Amino acid sequence: MSDRGVVWLGSPSFPEAARTALADQQLRTNLRRATTTIRDKRLAVAAELDDWEELRTAAEAIKRRTARHLDRYLLQLEEAVTAAGGSVHWAGDAAEANRIVAALIQATGEREVVKIKSMATQEIGLNEALALEGITAYETDLAELIVQLGEDRPSHILVPAIHKNRTEIRDLFAAEMAHWGEPAPEGLSDDPRELAEAARRHLRKKFLAAKVAVSGANFAVADTGTVTVVESEGNGRMCLSLPETLITVMGIEKVVPTWSDLEVFLQLLPRSSTGERMNPYTSTWTGVTEGDGPSQFHLVLLDNGRTDTLADTVGRQVLACIRCSACLNVCPVFERTGGHAYGSVYPGPIGAVLTPQLVGVEQAASLPFASTLCGACYDACPVKINIPEVLAHLRAEVVEAKRHPLSPEALAMKAAATVLDSPRLLSAAQKAASLGGRVLAREGRIGRLPGPLHGWSDTRDSPAPPAESFRTWWRKNREGTP
Amino acid sequence: MRIALFITCFNDTLYPGTGRAVLTVLERLGHTVDFPQEQTCCGQMHFNTGYRPEAAPLVARFARAFADYDAVVTPSASCAGMIRENHPVLAEQYGSTSLQQQVAELVPRVYEFTEFLTDVLKVTEVGARFPHKVAYHPTCHSLRGLRLGDRPLRLLRAVKDLDLVELPSADSCCGFGGTFAVKNADTSSAMLADKAAGVLASGAEVLCAADNSCLMHIGGGLSRQGSGVRTMHLAEILAGAEGEKR
Amino acid sequence: MSSRETILARIRGALADVPAEEGPEHVAVERAYRRSHLEPGQDPVELFAERVADYRATVHRAAPEDVPAVIARALTERGVGRLALPSGFPTELLPGGSRQWQSEPLTVPELEALDGSVTLAAVGIAVTGTIVLDAGPGQGRRALSLVPDYHLCVIRAEQIADDLPDALARLDPARPLTFISGPSATSDIELDRVEGVHGPRTLDVVIVEQSVEQSVEQS
Ligand code: SF4
Numbered sequence: 017m018s019d020r021g022v023v024w025l026g027s028p029s030f031p032e033a034a035r036t037a038l039a040d041q042q043l044r045t046n047l048r049r050a051t052t053t054i055r056d057k058r059l060a061v062a063a064e065l066d067d068w069e070e071l072r073t074a075a076e077a078i079k080r081r082t083a084r085h086l087d088r089y090l091l092q093l094e095e096a097v098t099a100a101g102g103s104v105h106w107a108g109d110a111a112e113a114n115r116i117v118a119a120l121i122q123a124t125g126e127r128e129v130v131k132i133k134s135m136a137t138q139e140i141g142l143n144e145a146l147a148l149e150g151i152t153a154y155e156t157d158l159a160e161l162i163v164q165l166g167e168d169r170p171s172h173i174l175v176p177a178i179h180k181n182r183t184e185i186r187d188l189f190a191a192e193m194a195h196w197g198e199p200a201p202e203g204l205s206d207d208p209r210e211l212a213e214a215a216r217r218h219l220r221k222k223f224l225a226a227k228v229a230v231s232g233a234n235f236a237v238a239d240t241g242t243v244t245v246v247e248s249e250g251n252g253r254m255c256l257s258l259p260e261t262l263i264t265v266m267g268i269e270k271v272v273p274t275w276s277d278l279e280v281f282l283q284l285l286p287r288s289s290t291g292e293r294m295n296p297y298t299s300t301w302t303g304v305t306e307g308d309g310p311s312q313f314h315l316v317l318l319d320n321g322r323t324d325t326l327a328d329t330v331g332r333q334v335l336a337c338i339r340c341s342a343c344l345n346v347c348p349v350f351e352r353t354g355g356h357a358y359g360s361v362y363p364g365p366i367g368a369v370l371t372p373q374l375v376g377v378e379q380a381a382s383l384p385f386a387s388t389l390c391g392a393c394y395d396a397c398p399v400k401i402n403i404p405e406v407l408a409h410l411r412a413e414v415v416e417a418k419r420h421p422l423s424p425e426a427l428a429m430k431a432a433a434t435v436l437d438s439p440r441l442l443s444a445a446q447k448a449a450s451l452g453g454r455v456l457a458r459e460g461r462i463g464r465l466p467g468p469l470h471g472w473s474d475t476r477d478s479p480a481p482p483a484e485s486f487r488t489w490w491r492k493n494r495e496g497t498p
Numbered sequence: 499m500r501i502a503l504f505i506t507c508f509n510d511t512l513y514p515g516t517g518r519a520v521l522t523v524l525e526r527l528g529h530t531v532d533f534p535q536e537q538t539c540c541g542q543m544h545f546n547t548g549y550r551p552e553a554a555p556l557v558a559r560f561a562r563a564f565a566d567y568d569a570v571v572t573p574s575a576s577c578a579g580m581i582r583e584n585h586p587v588l589a590e591q592y593g594s595t596s597l598q599q600q601v602a603e604l605v606p607r608v609y610e611f612t613e614f615l616t617d618v619l620k621v622t623e624v625g626a627r628f629p630h631k632v633a634y635h636p637t638c639h640s641l642r643g644l645r646l647g648d649r650p651l652r653l654l655r656a657v658k659d660l661d662l663v664e665l666p667s668a669d670s671c672c673g674f675g676g677t678f679a680v681k682n683a684d685t686s687s688a689m690l691a692d693k694a695a696g697v698l699a700s701g702a703e704v705l706c707a708a709d710n711s712c713l714m715h716i717g718g719g720l721s722r723q724g725s726g727v728r729t730m731h732l733a734e735i736l737a738g739a740e741g742e743k744r
Numbered sequence: 745m746s747s748r749e750t751i752l753a754r755i756r757g758a759l760a761d762v763p764a765e766e767g768p769e770h771v772a773v774e775r776a777y778r779r780s781h782l783e784p785g786q787d788p789v790e791l792f793a794e795r796v797a798d799y800r801a802t803v804h805r806a807a808p809e810d811v812p813a814v815i816a817r818a819l820t821e822r823g824v825g826r827l828a829l830p831s832g833f834p835t836e837l838l839p840g841g842s843r844q845w846q847s848e849p850l851t852v853p854e855l856e857a858l859d860g861s862v863t864l865a866a867v868g869i870a871v872t873g874t875i876v877l878d879a880g881p882g883q884g885r886r887a888l889s890l891v892p893d894y895h896l897c898v899i900r901a902e903q904i905a906d907d908l909p910d911a912l913a914r915l916d917p918a919r920p921l922t923f924i925s926g927p928s929a930t931s932d933i934e935l936d937r938v939e940g941v942h943g944p945r946t947l948d949v950v951i952v953e954q955s956v957e958q959s960v961e962q963s
Pocket residue numbers: 288336337338339340341342343344366393396397398399400401
């Protein structure tokens with residue numbers, strides 16, 4: 017497999033990483049607080065639109081239309097962007113995308129670039145690749161800045177520093193800002209307003225001096241060649257309009273057919289992601305505009321596993337994702353473990369269905385199982401991705417890919433299947449369980465168990481099986497045959 | 499109407515009282531219920547754990563066992579969901595066209611117990627009395643899978659002397675998730691701890707739900723904590739019986 | 745084969761299940777959603793004013809002849825004296841007094857040295873409380889309303905669209921567009937919104953009413 021990035025090499029499996037995260041009380045508190053706040057806000061603004069379901073249905077359909085005719089829309093986009101004075105580049109994988117971006121920056125003679133938060137560039141590990149070429153990329157989104165200053169990893173697709181609370185952020189700013197440029201002001205408090213002000217001062221000179229910016233894209237409109245960035249802080253506007261050169265890296269699935277299709281997504285995205293009627297700033301641009309903004313515009317179209325995902329008729333729907341993060345915010349597993357446990361730049365429910373498809377199920381085999389299939393993500397998803405369906409589908413792929421007939425799980429599943437396909441064997445097994453269970457039980461309950469069930473029995477008692485199963489009772493009492 | 503009970507392998511083995519409760523309620527309402535003995539399991543555990551080929555024969559068995567009935571009633575929201583959502587998927591992936599046909603015809607006749615009472619029999623008052631403080635946990639498959647909505651609550655509100663109390667954060671998952679509770683035992687336990695705290699805060703004496711699997715998990719946690727709160731399937735409350743010891 | 749060809753070939757291979765005769769138009773997109781979320785009889789200008797104010801921007805409503813006075817008052821209140829003025833901004837709307845108006849062209853360092861900017865808008869959106877700038881006359885290039893820390897935007901009532909679909913239809917995507925909903929803000933600290941990061945930290949919106957009614961000021 018070619019170099020795709022996406023996952024952090026050497027990450028433990030999800031259950032193991034989750035155990036570490038669960039032990040971190042501060043993390044649990046931070047996550048609970050943040051996710052509870054955002055859930056209520058999202059519900060309130062979604063409820064304002066009585067046609068929310070119709071919007072979701074339309075969004076899903078537009079994305080389906082796009083995916084089924086992706087080649088056509090990409091070519092249309094390429095033509096429109098080129099006609100408007102931009103250049104389009106195609107990158108098969110992470111390594112190729114990084115090479116293209118590095119070469120474009122080197123051609124300008126610059127060694128520093130400002131960056132807008134973008135999942136695509138996170139995915140390909142662009143900053144690290146540029147560093148190897150002697151180019152420094154400055155993250156300008158507040159949360160990305162926090163991650164960069166802390167040499168940390170993102171744990172959420174919208175708010176990568178969600179795992180940190182205000183006090184931790186204050187301490188980080190005070191300690192690290194000076195190493196990257198403008199230091200934090202003396203006596204900085206942990207008031208979010210002051211922290212935002214510190215970020216403003218820290219980045220101001222960088223914005224004003226930057227000659228090259230790198231961004232992602234939320235949407236790119238095929239018929240007009242218009243690219244869109246949705247943001248809050250204004251760092252996006254700075255990067256998109258002040259530098260001379262703009263390089264945008266976007267996954268090939270971000271294309272939408274027409275300008276008017278945005279009327280659906282721009283209603284769904286802000287309400288689903290930050291719980292606002294509209295985010296503070298949305299910028300759209302088409303190629304280059306004389307006298308306004310960058311004079312050079314490069315659009316890098318990234319595959320990096322997306323065409324493999326497209327080839328899976330069930331998994332394909334995941335390409336509809338607009339990265340709103342609603343599924344993370346409502347996920348009971350994410351709320352407990354945080355994002356780092358997923359070992360990928362895409363955490364949470366979307367990560368559990370996207371990461372394994374981008375890199376291959378063997379590379380992320382524990383992720384499809386990191387869910388109770390509770391369905392909260394599906395309900396929240398503005399483009400109606402049936403995440404539980406894809407999770408179950410990927411579980412089957414993991415099992416097939418790793419199938420070893422003698423693994424304990426495979427043996428147990430096989431045995432269970434044999435028993436469950438025979439009322440006679442099931443009845444016999446029930447009798448055995450009843451006897452065995454009653455040996456183990458005290459006062460009708462079974463306490464701690466050895467072996468693979470110890471994790472279960474650490475915190476839960478199990479019921480002692482009853483003296484007779486339902487089918488035995490029925491035979492005796494309703495059919496008169498013991 | 500020929501009604502069959504699909505007990506589910508889980509209830510059959512561990513919670514036979516729930517099956518008897520379903521019989522009690524339906525018979526009290528004047529219906530005859532059959533128990534086709536060829537039935538075993540809907541294949542949910544295998545399907546959700548990724549063992550689809552192993553689940554496939556169970557789909558065929560289910561379709562055979564219940565082919566002759568007008569209504570198949572099951573006291574398990576998650577098994578009803580499995581049948582409705584995934585039997586067609588498995589039939590398409592592994593089955594013959596005739597199996598696909600059988601499944602397509604059978605699926606609309608499969609009802610979760612509270613659906614059957616409220617939608618088909620159109621009753622909410624089933625003549626039950628249960629003088630206790632009860633909280634209802636809408637399991638994920640009841641709430642977001644089958645979209646049972648307030649059906650279970652309507653039934654509970656009609657029970658004589660029952661004091662229905664609110665469960666805080668009712669709609670959040672209890673952390674069971676079948677093999678999730680084993681594969682991701684730590685995360686599952688963390689979710690369970692919050693759910694159990696909610697149950698205790700509700701002041702309920704009894705926690706009920708439309709699925710015994712989640713109840714086994716929550717009840718197991720409550721029991722380990724020595725909380726004294728009991729768990730009961732909704733059907734057992736509607737049967738007016740206290741259910742057996744669990 | 746170039747990466748372009750490779751990717752296109754991979755896409756076509758991945759879509760083997762899509763019948764050759766299927767075109768995009770065969771994939772139905774049901775648009776059963778509303779074109780507007782305005783209640784029947786609801787005044788879009790009223791709603792716009794309310795929703796802009798929800799973002800902690802300040803809204804002023806003024807009859808055309810009162811606009812210079814309203815702008816003057818807002819600028820005085822904000823202590824803003826040195827302002828960027830985009831070409832094409834109607835001079836009759838400008839207040840007199842001791843303010844310094846810097847006309848385009850303005851470099852980024854020049855903009856950085858100013859206190860604020862005053863612009864027109866292309867479109868407003870009532871339901872979301874959004875103003876949209878398209879770099880047209882009286883709006884300046886994008887940097888003009890971005891770099892200075894204060895932005896006052898003048899919008900005519902009839903420019904306010906009911907909702908997003910109508911607004912997008914009124915806009916020309918070939919122009920660089922900026923949708924502005926309140927002052928710059930972030931939710932990056934504990935997912936709670938605070939105003940004021942890189943974009944202008946203060947936003948005043950002046951709505952010019954069509955009819956000559958008494959001007960109402962709200963904030
Ligand atoms: S999967 Fe859906 S809910 Fe999750 S980030 Fe993507 S669009 Fe949002």
